[in-house]
Amino acid sequence: EVQxxxxxxxxxxxxxxxxxxCAASEFTFSNFAMSWVRQAPGKGLEWVSTVTDNGGSTYYAxxxxxxxxxxxxxxxxxxxxxxxxxxxxxxAVYYCAKxxxxxxxxxxxxxxxxxVTVSS
Amino acid sequence: EIVMTQSPATLSVSPGERATLSxxxxxNVNRNLAWYQQKPGQVPRLLIYGASARATGFPARFSxxxxxxxxxxxISSLQSEDFVVYYCHQYENWPRTFGQGTKVEI
Numbered sequence: 587e588v589q590x591x592x593x594x595x596x597x598x599x600x601x602x603x604x605x606x607x608c609a610a611s612e613f614t615f616s617n618f619a620m621s622w623v624r625q626a627p628g629k630g631l632e633w634v635s636t637v638t639d640n641g642g643s644t645y646y647a648x649x650x651x652x653x654x655x656x657x658x659x660x661x662x663x664x665x666x667x668x669x670x671x672x673x674x675x676x677x678a679v680y681y682c683a684k685x686x687x688x689x690x691x692x693x694x695x696x697x698x699x700x701x702v703t704v705s706s
Numbered sequence: 707e708i709v710m711t712q713s714p715a716t717l718s719v720s721p722g723e724r725a726t727l728s729x730x731x732x733x734n735v736n737r738n739l740a741w742y743q744q745k746p747g748q749v750p751r752l753l754i755y756g757a758s759a760r761a762t763g764f765p766a767r768f769s770x771x772x773x774x775x776x777x778x779x780x781i782s783s784l785q786s787e788d789f790v791v792y793y794c795h796q797y798e799n800w801p802r803t804f805g806q807g808t809k810v811e812i
Contacts, residue, residue, distance in 0.1 A: 691797030
C-alpha cells in the first residue's frame with residue numbers, strides 16, 4: 587500500500603518560512619509526478635504545485651507568485667515544499683499526493699496532511 | 707487558468723434517491739477530469755478519473771460522464787456514507803484547478 591507521510595508543518599509568523607517534506611514508500615517513487623494540495627480551514631481543495639517524476643519540470647498555482655518551491659530527491663523518496671514569505675492566507679492543511687498513473691495527472695494517493703498555521 | 711464551477715454548492719437529497727452533481731470547466735479539458743470524495747476530517751479520495759473511470763474501492767452506484775466542458779457525477783442510490791463533499795479537478799492544463807465542492811446532505 588502506498589505510504590505518504592508529510593512533516594514540517596507548524597506555527598510560523600507572517601513573513602516566515604517553512605519547509606515541508608513528504609516521505610514516500612511502497613511504490614517506485616521515481617516513476618511518478620508528485621504534488622502538493624492545500625485546504626484552508628473549512629474551505630475547499632487548492633492545488634499548490636507539482637514536480638514531474640525526474641524533477642525536471644515544476645508547476646505552481648498562479649496565486650503563489652514565486653513564494654513556494656517544490657523539489658524532490660529520488661534517492662530519498664522524498665518531495666519537498668519550501669514556503670517563503672508566508673501569509674495568513676497560507677494557513678491550511680498541506681497534503682502530499684501521488685499521480686494516479688505514470689503521467690496520469692490526477693491524484694490517486696494522498697498523505698494525511700501537515701498543518702501550517704501562519705499567525706503572529 | 708481554467709476555472710472549475712460546481713453546482714449546486716449544496717445538494718439536499720434523501721437516502722435511496724439519485725444525486726446528480728455538475729462540474730463545468732471554463733475551457734475544454736477533454737476527458738482530463740477527476741472527482742474526489744472527502745468525508746469530514748478525512749483525506750480526499752480519488753473517486754472518478756478520465757471523466758468516467760471509477761477508482762478502486764468505489765461501488766458501481768458512482769458514475770461519471772461528460773467531456774469538454776460539462777461533466778456529471780451521478781450517485782444512483784444514496785447510502786448514508788455518501789452524504790459528504792465532492793470535488794471536481796481538471797488535469798488538462800497547468801495550473802491544475804479544483805471546483806469549490808458540492809456538499810451532499812440529507
